[in-house]
Amino acid sequence: MKTVFIGIAGGTGSGKSTFTKRLKEYFGDNLTVIYHDNYYRRRDDIDFEHRKLINYDHPDSLETSLLIEHIKQLKNGHEVEGPLYDFTQHNRSDKTVLIKPCKVIIVEGILVLHETQLSELFDYKIYLDADADERILRRAARDIKMRGRELPDIIAQYLSTVKPMHNLFVEPTKSVADIIINSALNEAAFDIVKTKIESIIVSNQD
Numbered sequence: 001m002k003t004v005f006i007g008i009a010g011g012t013g014s015g016k017s018t019f020t021k022r023l024k025e026y027f028g029d030n031l032t033v034i035y036h037d038n039y040y041r042r043r044d045d046i047d048f049e050h051r052k053l054i055n056y057d058h059p060d061s062l063e064t065s066l067l068i069e070h071i072k073q074l075k076n077g078h079e080v081e082g083p084l085y086d087f088t089q090h091n092r093s094d095k096t097v098l099i100k101p102c103k104v105i106i107v108e109g110i111l112v113l114h115e116t117q118l119s120e121l122f123d124y125k126i127y128l129d130a131d132a133d134e135r136i137l138r139r140a141a142r143d144i145k146m147r148g149r150e151l152p153d154i155i156a157q158y159l160s161t162v163k164p165m166h167n168l169f170v171e172p173t174k175s176v177a178d179i180i181i182n183s184a185l186n187e188a189a190f191d192i193v194k195t196k197i198e199s200i201i202v203s204n205q206d
């Protein structure tokens, strides 16, 4: 079985995880999702107050070499123990997640198209676009509800790192994407991606 890899990038709050979750719900066991977010580095060397201040929108905060290694192992038909990240602690959790080779694997994250060594492993590269105002609104709502944050911290983090790093490292990767989707709410675009994945699964019978 050949695994087809699809990279889905886009700014924070662009709807990557929601878009991907819908595909996962539709395709079930034929599709696996790997979150680049789970590859944020383990930082046991510093305490929570200092971990809070790290620039998590810079490519160096992610252990992308480990993700590349895992994708290569999956391409060779091996299972991998993927890391899991705990956003409430700003640190890697002690739990891991078993990732098995699968017909289609989506690799999702703000910076999945940033490093060539990673992006060249994808058969299809998608960039999910969204206006910055919509993204920050979604992000604020999500971070308060799911990641244990408070609005003043979200605003400070957005202005100091999220926004400038987005402009430096995320937005430019649009140019390497095969497909740019203008909104996670674009149903026609969702349908086109879904149809493509369907055809990959059908033609990829063992």
Ligand code: UZR
Pocket (backbone or CB within 6 Å): 011, 012, 013, 016, 017, 037, 040, 055, 056, 057, 087, 089, 090, 091, 109, 110, 139, 157, 161, 162
């Ligand atoms: P998505 N992030 C944190 O806020 N804390 C962490 O410990 C690790 C990551 C944020 C990161 C980035 N940036 O914007 C976002 N900051 O998670 C990526 N600052 O996740 O694409 O789901 O928004």
Ligand code: MG
Pocket (backbone or CB within 6 Å): 016, 017
């Ligand atoms: Mg997400």
